[in-house]
Amino acid sequence: MDSLSGSLVKLRPLRDEDFEFLAGLRNDMRTQGWNQRLPPCYTPKMVKDRVEKNYAKPNQGVWGIETKDGRLVGYINYEEAPPRLGATIGVITCVESWGKGHAREAMELILRFLFEERGLQVASLWTLSDRVRMIGLAEKLGFKVSARLRENAIVGGKVCDTIVMDMIREEYRLKHSKMAGT
Amino acid sequence: MQVKGLSSELIELRSIEDAQLAEIHKHHNRELRLELSDFMNLEFPWVPLNQSQIKAKLEELQKEERTALFGIWSRNNEFVGLGFFGADWDPWCPYFNIIIWPQCRRKGYGTEAARLLLEAAFNNSIAHVVGCSAPEWNSVGIAFAESLGFKKAGASRRSGFIDGKFFDRFYFDMLRDEYMARHAKKAGD
Numbered sequence: 001m002d003s004l005s006g007s008l009v010k011l012r013p014l015r016d017e018d019f020e021f022l023a024g025l026r027n028d029m030r031t032q033g034w035n036q037r038l039p040p041c042y043t044p045k046m047v048k049d050r051v052e053k054n055y056a057k058p059n060q061g062v063w064g065i066e067t068k069d070g071r072l073v074g075y076i077n078y079e080e081a082p083p084r085l086g087a088t089i090g091v092i093t094c095v096e097s098w099g100k101g102h103a104r105e106a107m108e109l110i111l112r113f114l115f116e117e118r119g120l121q122v123a124s125l126w127t128l129s130d131r132v133r134m135i136g137l138a139e140k141l142g143f144k145v146s147a148r149l150r151e152n153a154i155v156g157g158k159v160c161d162t163i164v165m166d167m168i169r170e171e172y173r174l175k176h177s178k179m180a181g182t
Numbered sequence: 183m184q185v186k187g188l189s190s191e192l193i194e195l196r197s198i199e200d201a202q203l204a205e206i207h208k209h210h211n212r213e214l215r216l217e218l219s220d221f222m223n224l225e226f227p228w229v230p231l232n233q234s235q236i237k238a239k240l241e242e243l244q245k246e247e248r249t250a251l252f253g254i255w256s257r258n259n260e261f262v263g264l265g266f267f268g269a270d271w272d273p274w275c276p277y278f279n280i281i282i283w284p285q286c287r288r289k290g291y292g293t294e295a296a297r298l299l300l301e302a303a304f305n306n307s308i309a310h311v312v313g314c315s316a317p318e319w320n321s322v323g324i325a326f327a328e329s330l331g332f333k334k335a336g337a338s339r340r341s342g343f344i345d346g347k348f349f350d351r352f353y354f355d356m357l358r359d360e361y362m363a364r365h366a367k368k369a370g371d
Contacts, residue, residue, distance in 0.1 A: 082225055086340055121348065122340040147336025147353050152275035152311050159310070164353070166339050 004113060006105040011063035014051060018064050019044035021072050025092050033092045059083040065093060065106045073097035076106045086122040087114050107141055115172045124166035128153055135163060142175035143167045192294045195252045195265060202253055203233045205261055210236060213284055220317055221281050246270035254295050262286035265295050276303055277313040296330050304361050311357050318349040327354040331364050
């Protein structure tokens with residue numbers, strides 16, 4: 001397989017100069033991602049320390065999402081649990097990148113990696129019920145809502161649900177027919 | 183004001199000490215291998231553990247802040263099971279797990295332990311919703327969660343592999359309002 005590169009973006013290892021941008025994503029309430037709300041006071045060093053601590057093992061990974069003209073627009077990560085069976089994916093892109101297909105292609109690249117190279121059985125993601133863009137994107141990619149954990153987050157003054165979405169290997173194969181027969 | 187401890191006329195929740203390891207070890211190496219392995223988040227449920235390995239795993243369970251592992255004792259001082267309460271991810275939505283030894287089941291110990299934990303979560307913490315989960319093969323655990331009034335929230339598909347096939351993990355939750363309504367109804371019975 002080619003490196004994690006598509007027509008719009010490529011996934012590349014993070015660099016020291018990325019952490020200021022990533023701290024900005026972490027500190028923007030719109031891009032904090034699925035989470036309990038966190039204080040928007042992360043520093044680049046805190047992000048770097050977290051990345052170095054969390055992604056040292058072979059069954060997890062994190063990449064910067066870079067456009068073809070070399071702009072970093074977000075990051076994407078996965079963590080296998082159990083290893084070689086399933087993985088949970090996280091993706092965050094900056095607001096300026098929304099609607100341009102960057103997150104979608106980054107997700108397609110990582111799904112291909114997880115199902116074709118890691119041979120996983122299931123990929124999942126956790127998001128919030130008010131993240132309609134994320135839910136819509138995941139459904140387009142073939143994810144299905146598998147659980148709705150009621151009222152376990154607060155966003156923008158409203159209580160909302162956590163949405164668990166997943167896609168099993170056969171569903172990925174159907175959605176991405178070139179994998180049929182593997 | 184004196185805050186009530188976690189005890190009732192039927193059971194008492196106490197800390198686990200080294201003296202309980204033999205009992206836990208016995209169950210893990212007999213009929214509760216799967217259930218205790220799931221309780222301790224073991225990746226290889228088929229591996230028989232010795233007492234010190236079990237001790238290490240139980241200690242690992244409590245490494246995160248705001249987690250509690252405890253034993254469940256009957257009023258005649260019999261060690262009847264284990265419980266775990268976790269608010270490490272978010273005290274807004276803690277979760278718990280209970281396991282009762284097979285010979286001590288159907289005596290109300292699990293239900294009473296759950297009642298005490300729910301009371302602690304909703305009356306002595308800011309929990310808005312309490313969750314629990316059970317793998318598909320644990321029909322006893324699933325029935326137990328539903329009997330307590332938990333609602334099925336869905337599942338993570340293919341969360342593991344056992345006996346030659348994949349299994350899902352089911353999630354359950356109970357909202358504060360649901361707990362209060364159920365509690366008020368029981369108080370009025």
